[in-house]
Amino acid sequence: QQQVKQSPQSLIVQKGGISIINCAYENTAFDYFPWYQQFPGKGPALLIAIRPDVSEKKEGRFTISFNKSAKQFSLHIMDSQPGDSATYFCAANQAGTALIFGKGTTLSVSS
Amino acid sequence: GAVVSQHPSWVICKSGTSVKIECRSLDFQATTMFWYRQFPKQSLMLMATSNEGSKATYEQGVEKDKFLINHASLTLSTLTVTSAHPEDSSFYICSARDYRVSYEQYFGPGTRLTVT
Numbered sequence: 001q002q003q004v005k006q007s008p009q010s011l012i013v014q015k016g017g018i019s020i021i022n023c024a025y026e027n028t029a030f031d032y033f034p035w036y037q038q039f040p041g042k043g044p045a046l047l048i049a050i051r052p053d054v055s056e057k058k059e060g061r062f063t064i065s066f067n068k069s070a071k072q073f074s075l076h077i078m079d080s081q082p083g084d085s086a087t088y089f090c091a092a093n094q095a096g097t098a099l100i101f102g103k104g105t106t107l108s109v110s111s
Numbered sequence: 112g113a114v115v116s117q118h119p120s121w122v123i124c125k126s127g128t129s130v131k132i133e134c135r136s137l138d139f140q141a142t143t144m145f146w147y148r149q150f151p152k153q154s155l156m157l158m159a160t161s162n163e164g165s166k167a168t169y170e171q172g173v174e175k176d177k178f179l180i181n182h183a184s185l186t187l188s189t190l191t192v193t194s195a196h197p198e199d200s201s202f203y204i205c206s207a208r209d210y211r212v213s214y215e216q217y218f219g220p221g222t223r224l225t226v227t
Contacts, residue, residue: 043204044218099145100157
């Protein structure tokens with residue numbers, strides 16, 4: 001019930017392409033779904049987050065799509081750049097509680 | 112705004128010694144802080160939830176006597192790894208919740224602990 005399943009484990013995308021990472025959750029009480037970007041040796045940084053009252057949120061090149069009935073959400077990175085090469089984590093929680101993280105996706109953007 | 116710092120950023124200690132890691136919210140008050148551990152190429156695993164002025168809540172499998180957590184003020188939480196062993200070597204990351212914003216959590220830069 002507390003798991004957040006993330007796929008794929010790794011992803012290679014050409015520069016300018018679209019990177020898509022998917023997550024699924026089971027706990028219907030979750031009401032906050034953030035995505036974090038992490039570079040080696042650094043703490044995770046919040047990229048974008050969504051609440052279940054909307055189906056999509058866009059910030060610059062990053063878009064979250066949210067499907068409440070399927071209990072799935074995904075991150076789309078448009079026009080992927082080599083600087084986007086990092087590990088991406090989806091997470092979920094209820095307000096005020098600890099975030100439950102997916103296992104992470106290592107993204108490599110080739111130039 | 113919403114900056115969380117950790118100190119030290121990296122530490123090497125000998126087996127059997129204790130190490131204290133500080134987590135500070137620099138520009139907001141954090142009623143709740145969370146401590147995570149991350150092994151190489153793995154995800155963040157929650158160790159404990161720390162509420163200001165009360166005892167920390169530990170996740171199953173985390174030894175509370177080994178990982179001592181203190182949250183004495185609204186801007187500072189500390190994690191002390193007691194009697195450290197090589198298997199405690201890991202990346203320790205804290206996050207802090209701004210009590211004015213229910214959902215956002217801000218992560219520190221992490222502390223790399225190596226036990227020799």
